[in-house]
Amino acid sequence: MLNIRDTLHGWCHEGRPFALATVIGVRGSAPLPVGTALAVDADGNAVGGISGGCVEAAVYELGRQVLADRAAPARVAFGYSDSDAFAAGLTCGGEIDILVQRVEPGAQPQLAAALDAVTAGRPSAVAHVVDGPGELVGRTLHVPDEGAHEGTLGDESEDRAVVAHARALLRAGRTALIEVDGGGGEAENSDDGTCLRKLTVLVHVQASRPRMLIFGAVDFTAALSRAGSFLGYRVTVCDARPVFATPARFPHADEVVSDWPHRYLVDTEIDARTAVCVLTHDAKFDIPLLSLALTLPVGYVGAMGSRRTHEHRVGLLREAGVSQDQLARLHSPIGLDIGARTPEETAISITSEIIAHTNRATGRPLSDGVGPIHLPVLPLPGLATAP
Template sequence: MFNIADTLHRWCRENRPFALATVVGVTGSAPLPVGTSVAVDEDGHAVGSISGGCVEGAVYDLCRRVLDDKGAGTPQRARFGYSDDDAFAVGLTCGGELDVLVQRIGPADHPYLADAMDGRSSAVAQVVEGSGELVGRMLYVGADTGTEEGSLTGAVRREVGAQAQALLRAGRTARVEVGGDGAGCPERLSVLVHVRASRPRMLIFGAVDFAAALSRAGTFLGYRVTVCDARPVFATQARFPHADEVVVDWPHRYLAATEVDARTAVCVLTHDAKFDIPLLRLALDLPVGYIGAMGSRRTHDERLRLLSEADVFEEQLTRLHSPIGLDLGARTPEETAISITAEIIAHTNHGTGLPLSGRVGPIHNSPTGR
């Protein structure tokens, strides 16, 4: 639905009811991905496209029916595929198939949907399969505040909210299955989580072999990776082909000038005090999600002493993961990269980092306080 965010935001602010048709499933080749939407208001104005043109007329008619009094509040499903008899009939000439959910968006949905469409990073979780009374219900999650608003309640809200938060951190729209395991939400639901967010950043300081492996692992996890080092002979794109950018600059100077947020991971691999201390002093004062620094136990102790002398407070030092990574017995740069990214995942998702075989209860943690 974020493909038509500007119009949806305006319609919500104008308190204008509309029908929202969303691609909730794709089979084979299709022109547009899951999460793409078309909307039609009560005056017949339409915005968006879900097929590049070949099924738009049928979707438009379905939207108008859902907006009628008889269809108000009752989401409808439709499936569109290739028409062998007439390639210009209702069907996808590309040979794929689309599952489309059409629902009415009324005044009760406008406040939180308008918030989701206002340009900030956010997610909207939309129930697309399950109990009839839940299909079409939505939950809005704000990236900056963690706010959750919508028409889902109880265990369903907690489970759906957890999935939406995870996908928002990853910056990825996806359809997920929740519930049905008896541990939290007893009902099995299929939820499409629409996400509008930039890729989270991984800032790697130190153009060393470990940085090459970590940049590759970070890219695999969906981070936008930057490698920064003050030494131009080492900080080259050729040495770090998996990084999105390679920057030649003093680490603390680059960090002071670049954009970070609560999803940013800062990984300091230089283990050289002249780089580390000014960099970490700044990083520990920024609202980033993770800060880790490489080095031995001895290096760590000396680093803490120097940071304390640099007027870094004790509560700030508790944010520092040093020595960086989980205890996996890692030796090689590749193994170390797994150790570091495992710690980032555990920290981000409030995991213990312990073997699941040694735990009891649900495998996946549910958020608390909601």
């Protein structure tokens, strides 16, 4: 739903009821990911989308019906239809599950609070029950990255479990489905005869921006900082030479730092989404910087240079005590082979490799592959996710 957060924020503060249609399951190739939403108000105004156009009309009509009839949340599936070319279906061949519900802003003040937070740029999650006991389907919790959550599922143990999962997903910057087993309320019997209710919860995440740390105030850095900013990264440019490390040279960077790269990296904030891009190709900067970066729990480490530079750099890193496992994390020469020559083309090459690495994709042309284009998102370690 956060793809339409600005409009929903306005509707909630106006007290305007609306129907919310949310993608809660994807199988095979589908145009948009889990969590994407379309909303319709009583005047027929629509915002967002759930399929890139294939089934919007059908979902729009269902939303208007649920809104007008004050009906219970409805779950509907759409797939490819080859028997009727005009049937509502996905031409991409995948299948999606949609939950359509009526939202009364006054009945869910925690949703308005969550939308306040995300529109203000504060990291927050919205935990949205999409399957379970009927009275809970559609209910939400607001889980900020710090402080107490807002809302309840009616059971304290379930609230704690959902909040813990939501905070883990916030740290990872990922929207995902989770399953929570808990007590409270009636439940159907499980295979072993025990009584247990199970909730499927879609956690919508608005995380802090991931960081892109670019070391080296060179011409390629200006293009890469612009591309990184476009992709939503908080971009830092760092170089030990103050004459080159100036905000005027890198207007798209969020900050420009004049410091020795390895000294800056020691003290700066990083996480598993951080991309470290070393563009200096100067050993006095690269070796201490990469020796440190390859030991840190960052998401990506890449270094620019020719193949000859790479071989020389690897030798120096080995002499500095960098292990083979650590060297295996290094993307060097940096970027994908797309024939890039200009700074702008090189920036696309580098960011393409970062995207492919982050999503564990091959980087090969889609025309060379078979099967679904969009692969399932892998679960986080230790986090129960819904199928």
